[in-house]
Amino acid sequence: MRNGLQEWVKGYVTVTVRGKRFERFLNMAVRAGMRIWNIRRVGTEVCRCDIVIAEFPRLRPLLKETGCRVHVVERHGFPFWLVRLRRRAGLAVGAVLFLFGLYMLSSFVWSVEVTGTRNMSPQEVIAAAEQIGIKEGAWKPKLKEPLVLRKELQKLLPEAEWVGVTIQGTRVILQVVEKDKPAKPPVTGPRNLVAKKRAVIHTILPEAGQSRVAVNQLVEKGQVLISGIIGNEQRQQIVSAKGSVKGEVWYVSNVSVPLANTHFRLTGEKQYQHHLLIGPYAVQIWPLNRQEFAQYESEEKRYVPEYAGYKSPIGWKRVIQSEVVPTKRELTVEEATEQAKRFARADVLRLAGKDAVIREEKVLHATTENGKVYVSIHFSVIEEIAVEEPILGVSQPPANGGGGNS
């Protein structure tokens, strides 16, 4: 029925109407489509009402007809507000100046931030940025496009793999991604390479040092394979021996495999149980009557809300019980022997190291006794046998990073 905002924008006045025939005046005004509101009687012949200023001149003929007199008491709304503002020009100028100042200040760079540096110092990045104009107090419209700045900064910082320039309001964020340099090999002291097992040498590849053994030679544990002492009697030098020596090592592995074994199989029957955790207690909530399995595997998961190291005393626990049934399996002697061989191979490779290769395997003997198969297998394995042994009683050679002459 009324629209307060519209009235305010158009402007309205509060008037007093003095006259005996106010009601008639009111009816005529309303019928003429004028908007009049907040009508109240102030005195016996005086009434007060609000009216939009655009309609105020239209009251004139009505007033003449009814013999009423009108007097403006208050003025409201935007047009009057503007008039008042004109009188107080300083305020308006101040408001405009404030907005202008805010705009001007926000068009400067007030801080430069550097993120992502690890080995480079942020000062270095800031100094480079200053060269292309990014500094505190720089005027933003004078700066180039961030993409152009990025390329220029990249040229100035060869150590950086990538540089990002982001302007966020009055803040410039320089994001640096450094290049990954290859890791330096650790400096090693003078050393020999010795055998870690009794073996027959298969291959020998010295990188630094002097080889002391030949291929197909039997070496004992602890025997020097590649010596760190090089040269002859007159001219000697001590280096950090380096190289690869592979040898053939023999193992005998005894394995027993039972012919009959039981294992458990999931039936697919599952039961979910939900518990409410209160402090140290768990209260089962669902299901109400639980199904009992003869044998089952259970899996538990707890949900306890946690925040900043504080644990909530109330939590939730879910348990899944999966029913299992035992099944028996009988193996034939051949199957059991195969399995025993598999076990033995895995066992030997575990002993021999990761890059070992089985060269030969021989079943020494296999027997079946008390429902078990006993197998004894001989393995011949090619594996790395060199192990470092520092040369003691010698001072560190000057700046020898594991390389040197062989």
Place this chain on the structure above:
Amino acid sequence: MRRWGRRLRQMAGGVLDLPQDVVLEVPRITMIGHLQMYIENHRGVLQFSENELRLLLTNGQLLVFGEQLVIRAILPEEVLLEGRIGGVKFLENP
């Protein structure tokens, strides 16, 4: 003739289940407690003071008594009255 028209309208209202104020030219009054009153279908203000509002209807007058009455808004057929309303009275033309 007029009586016939009125009876026809009344019958139409009964058969079609229309609200009375649509069919008959009577006011529809909505009151919110004693604080506010919304009157539709009036025919003009006869008298208005702090304690009384007298409205013209098609077939009589409507009297509203109260204290500190203010007409918040007025349109050719609608009045929104506020104040402490004490009573409403219908005066029917004979």
